Amino acid sequence: MADANNQKRVTAGMLVIGDEILSGRTKDKNIGTVADFCADLNIELCEVRVIADEIDEIVDALNALRKKFTYVFTTGGIGPTHDDITADGVAKAFGVALKVDDRAIKMMQDRFTDYPMNEGRLRMARIPDGGELIPNTVSGAPGIHIGNVYVMAGVPKIMQGMLEAIAPKLETGIEVFSASCDSQVGESSLSEPLAALQNSYPTVKIGSYPQMGSDKYVTQIVLRSADKPLLDEATQKVRDIIAAATKNKLKI
Amino acid sequence: MADANNQKRVTAGMLVIGDEILSGRTKDKNIGTVADFCADLNIELCEVRVIADEIDEIVDALNALRKKFTYVFTTGGIGPTHDDITADGVAKAFGVALKVDDRAIKMMQDRFTDYPMNEGRLRMARIPDGGELIPNTVSGAPGIHIGNVYVMAGVPKIMQGMLEAIAPKLETGIEVFSASCDSQVGESSLSEPLAALQNSYPTVKIGSYPQMGSDKYVTQIVLRSADKPLLDEATQKVRDIIAAATKNKLKI
Structure with a gap:
């Protein structure tokens, strides 16, 4: 294929x-x-x-x-x-x-x-x-x-x-790169800009995963793509989204 | 059903x-x-x-x-x-x-x-x-x-x-009983009589599971049935099979 x-x-x-x-x-x-x-x-x-x-x-x-x-x-x-x-x-x-x-x-x-x-x-x-x-x-x-x-x-x-x-x-596939960003802000507060970002970068797969720890609530955003420059670009935008949400002091 | x-x-x-x-x-x-x-x-x-x-x-x-x-x-x-x-x-x-x-x-x-x-x-x-x-x-x-x-x-x-x-x-099903027997004899040596036993007791489900431990090799035989007397009968026969195989000193 x-x-x-x-x-x-x-x-x-x-x-x-x-x-x-x-x-x-x-x-x-x-x-x-x-x-x-x-x-x-x-x-x-x-x-x-x-x-x-x-x-x-x-x-x-x-x-x-x-x-x-x-x-x-x-x-x-x-x-x-x-x-x-x-x-x-x-x-x-x-x-x-x-x-x-x-x-x-x-x-x-x-x-x-x-x-x-x-x-x-x-x-x-x-x-x-x-x-x-x-x-x-x-x-x-x-x-x-x-x-x-x-x-x-x-x-x-x-x-x-x-x-x-x-x-x-085994035949192996294309190389897929990944990146992840941690957020202290709950994923509800990130969902709107992340959905927009996903629309802008259809070839970068963006997943959001809540991490329920014992003392704090962390969200991990994982990005995967075969296109490394595009992945880096989208990852920076995720960092910007997290920074903005954190600044707004939105907490779940 | x-x-x-x-x-x-x-x-x-x-x-x-x-x-x-x-x-x-x-x-x-x-x-x-x-x-x-x-x-x-x-x-x-x-x-x-x-x-x-x-x-x-x-x-x-x-x-x-x-x-x-x-x-x-x-x-x-x-x-x-x-x-x-x-x-x-x-x-x-x-x-x-x-x-x-x-x-x-x-x-x-x-x-x-x-x-x-x-x-x-x-x-x-x-x-x-x-x-x-x-x-x-x-x-x-x-x-x-x-x-x-x-x-x-x-x-x-x-x-x-x-x-x-x-x-x-939730609607719950019939009660299913289970029993298990441990064997120090490898499952290869038990397979023939166990298959015959399974044929004799079609309503008792008999499973065999090797347990790879660090110091010894144990096989666990698990039996399940909704018919408790039949389960007990089959379980005793499994014990007999294990005893006979152990006596024969068959080892994997």
């Missing part, structure tokens, strides 16, 4: 697969990690879905996301037990067979010296036809790369290792 | 609205809170989506979720600035007008003694036609209840207060 300036836009969706997140039993840490990872590579994370370990849910969500975005990152559901059905869902979504893969067995046995391939481990060695392996330095069982989809483990440490493994292979 | 035993099933979807989550700037805490909240009320949280502050994204996701589930909980995008467009999206999804609401102004002015209604504050007083207010004891500006949708703030403390406010109004 290319925008008006012929600069590349690389997008991503994320699919978190796991009953344990929806039940509240496990608190997800992977969304934030993937968001940071994408930001570092100038990949625009556009949507995240969290769904249950249900085959039809996985197929529907994966097909929706992989059509919409450059990449899809999934986490969870690739362990050895009966409730780990992500690989089944991925194979079904792509309409390909799911088979025990010799490369996966070799990867697992290379990682552990004494590693008999019982049923659970064979389950983790199942790779959809046409899929490539993502190395897992933590516990051996691979992730899967197929089409524009990267299938990773749900355990954060393993997932992070897999992200590092795939990073060099 | 009713299942085969004529027991009520109450479901929920959640929509997290905010560029700041997708950019990695803010790490979401609300998904876990809503998941716990639903679990406490025996409401089944079935899906979560995280989307950007884009009007069409909000309309599409909200319409998809509100048709699928008993309730939809949204967080984020109801502040005073131009990038807070959740109320606009909700109104558009329901096909109703969005107007400054006198009840909302009163609620905000009741909360703060000196609270002139500038443009930003008037923005927070906009309520879709037919919507009810959700009290906000933290910062005054209300959330919105319309149809089966509950629109709440993104700031965790405010969101939690709003959840408390709506809890008594």
Whole structure:
């Protein structure tokens, strides 16, 4: 994809697969990690879905996301037990067979010296036809790369290792610059001039975030743009807006 | 909805609205809170989506979720600035007008003694036609209840207060019981008998979760069912499976 300036836009969706997140039993840490990872590579994370370990849910969500975005990152559901059905869902979504893969067995046995391939481990060695392996330095069982989809483990440490493994292979987007300005004035008092500023600088994305601290109220204004001079210009205007509002002693 | 035993099933979807989550700037805490909240009320949280502050994204996701589930909980995008467009999206999804609401102004002015209604504050007083207010004891500006949708703030403390406010109004589901068993044996060694057990007890949901600790490897098996005697029976069988595997000295 290319925008008006012929600069590349690389997008991503994320699919978190796991009953344990929806039940509240496990608190997800992977969304934030993937968001940071994408930001570092100038990949625009556009949507995240969290769904249950249900085959039809996985197929529907994966097909929706992989059509919409450059990449899809999934986490969870690739362990050895009966409730780990992500690989089944991925194979079904792509309409390909799911088979025990010799490369996966070799990867697992290379990682552990004494590693008999019982049923659970064979389950983790199942790779959809046409899929490539993502190395897992933590516990051996691979992730899967197929089409524009990267299938990773749900355990954060393993997932992070897999992200590092795939990073060099990903196409990265345009460089996006950001700036932020803190204000002791509440965002209600800034909203009118900020909206006007956003209208004047449509290619600079301006976000406003209240920071509820224990002793004072601070608003952070964050600006993002691929156009550095324009970003600097808009940032100075935000500083001017904050200074004027502060001078007016407007407080929330 | 009713299942085969004529027991009520109450479901929920959640929509997290905010560029700041997708950019990695803010790490979401609300998904876990809503998941716990639903679990406490025996409401089944079935899906979560995280989307950007884009009007069409909000309309599409909200319409998809509100048709699928008993309730939809949204967080984020109801502040005073131009990038807070959740109320606009909700109104558009329901096909109703969005107007400054006198009840909302009163609620905000009741909360703060000196609270002139500038443009930003008037923005927070906009309520879709037919919507009810959700009290906000933290910062005054209300959330919105319309149809089966509950629109709440993104700031965790405010969101939690709003959840408390709506809890008594929600229909709650059947009581679901849970049990868990820890195993020192890796889940690969348990997967075969657990899959067989799951087949024998289709109404008891059995999940397996590796716990990667610093000094030892533990697997936790979690069982859930609305049928307590059946849950107890299956839990005992899981204990037997773990005992047998431990006796076999199978280690990952």
